[in-house]
Amino acid sequence: MLKNKFLSLLILVISGNVFATCQLDQGTPHIFNIKSATITIDASARQDTSVPIYEDDSGPQGAELSYINCDNGEMYGRNVMHLSGQDSSTKIFQTNVPGIGIKVLMRNNNGGNPLNFPASGPMQFEDGSAQGRFVCPAESYFTIQLFKTQPTLTLTNKGGDVVLPAEEIAYTWVTADNPAKYTRRLNIGQLMIISTPSCTYDNAKTVDFGTVTTNTLTASGIARDLDFSLICKTDYGNYSASAAISTQTATSDLKYIKVKDAAGNMDRLAI
Numbered sequence: 001m002l003k004n005k006f007l008s009l010l011i012l013v014i015s016g017n018v019f020a021t022c023q024l025d026q027g028t029p030h031i032f033n034i035k036s037a038t039i040t041i042d043a044s045a046r047q048d049t050s051v052p053i054y055e056d057d058s059g060p061q062g063a064e065l066s067y068i069n070c071d072n073g074e075m076y077g078r079n080v081m082h083l084s085g086q087d088s089s090t091k092i093f094q095t096n097v098p099g100i101g102i103k104v105l106m107r108n109n110n111g112g113n114p115l116n117f118p119a120s121g122p123m124q125f126e127d128g129s130a131q132g133r134f135v136c137p138a139e140s141y142f143t144i145q146l147f148k149t150q151p152t153l154t155l156t157n158k159g160g161d162v163v164l165p166a167e168e169i170a171y172t173w174v175t176a177d178n179p180a181k182y183t184r185r186l187n188i189g190q191l192m193i194i195s196t197p198s199c200t201y202d203n204a205k206t207v208d209f210g211t212v213t214t215n216t217l218t219a220s221g222i223a224r225d226l227d228f229s230l231i232c233k234t235d236y237g238n239y240s241a242s243a244a245i246s247t248q249t250a251t252s253d254l255k256y257i258k259v260k261d262a263a264g265n266m267d268r269l270a271i
Contacts, residue, residue, distance in 0.1 A: 078117045197236075
């Protein structure tokens, strides 16, 4: 009895290996590259998960990649490496900088919608055949997009904080989800970010000096206050701000602003 059971099990295992899997027929697995970049963002930029603060594409695949003897229902898909914390609603992954997220897309130049990562599904051949050819189009390419996902960033290096290091971050696969057996792979260069402090001031101000005559103008002049507020924002913690006045009618020594008097003279009055 023991011998018969062993024989039955052996037959079952062997029969489980007779099903075909996709075989590479044309082209070779392709590696895509996106160059290094330092992204500059204004500290006042609003949080937005629909409009990227940065976007870049890899070059196109260049040649068709195809597999034959693929079973109807055989799996294929897209996945990522070294990325985590994806928001399922936006498909945006976290990066090394809290508040900066990344989305990875696969695109074709045939006008179709960009494909998000990760995803997988069964092959389905249009003619209903049990087996068929699976093609990765020659015009395929990768896109990365960076988004500001929090109102304020926490940065420490004014020369640039590393958003992501240079590394492999995404791949596509056929039959088995294994990065070592990729069909297409995306490598990126180091991505860094620098934030520019941003200041805003309240609305334009009018300073009324009234009517200035030789009788009202004293030796010390006429003084009026210029009241305004300056609101600044930075992603680097503490900061100091300063304000200055500029004019197109400065005196040659840059100490005064020339004023036109009632007679049209520009050399009689100054602020």
